[in-house]
Amino acid sequence: MNDKAALIQAFSAIPFSDPQQPSMSLSCEISATGLVCFLGQQFSVINAYMQMLAGANEPYKGSIYFADSLLNARDKNNCPAIAYLYHNSALLSYLNGIDNVKVPALYHQLASTTEIDKEVNALIDEFEYGANHLILPAFMSTLQRRHLLIVRSIMLKPKILFIENPFSGLDRDQVRVFGQYLSGLVKNKNITVIAGNANLDFVRSYADQIIYITTANVHVFNHWETFSDYLNG
Helix, strand or coil: CCCCCEEEEEEEEECCCCCCCCCCCEEEEEECCCEEEEEECCHHHHHHHHHHHHCCCCCCEEEEEECCEEHHHCCHHHHHHEEEECCCCCCCCCCCHHHHHHHHHHHCCCCCHHHHHHHHHHHHHCCCCCCCCCCCHHHCCHHHHHHHHHHHHHCCCCCEEEEECCCCCCCHHHHHHHHHHHHHHHHHHCCEEEEECCCHHHHHHHCCEEEEECCCCEEEECCHHHHHHHHHC
16 A cells, blocks of 8 residues: 555454354555545445454454554553444534533543643634534534544544444535545544545545455455456456
């Protein structure tokens, strides 16, 4: 993919122990500060491989390393280095947008309240789309809720952000601007972003690496052109 050091390494890793589930192994290296996209026909299978890479579920076979340490053996102090947003991750329904974003930073006492307030406002302002962040989540658009979930995650300064189905429920214009925002996290925050079930236009424009899961194999492509050639071959 590039000459950067590998952040995550997978060695013949399989997420499922159920013989009725796919048993294709994944071997890959994911570099720091890159954008990786998972593609395939079965969302649940893609999510299982992503959760395995993130250490949410241990591999049934094979191994995953994060920053040269066995991922399923890492201690709790390393957990904030990996942020994971499930397709059903939600904001706290009783807090407005601003207060939702503050929660993890306040809980972990990362800084003074004044400093946290300042950082929250700065992070939110990096993606401007005319939203009122003082309302409750029930009154927010899908785009706003998803944006604030990401901001809440990166308040903990992760090295890597996994996000399932990032473009689900967004219209064409929202997909475009949200895709630009995700790409900006890589460039401006030095975060590795791993997106599942990504939009093809987004993949073509921004992906550094593509992991394509079929019913028979897991393919890893380091360029859009090689992936496109595979599909058209």
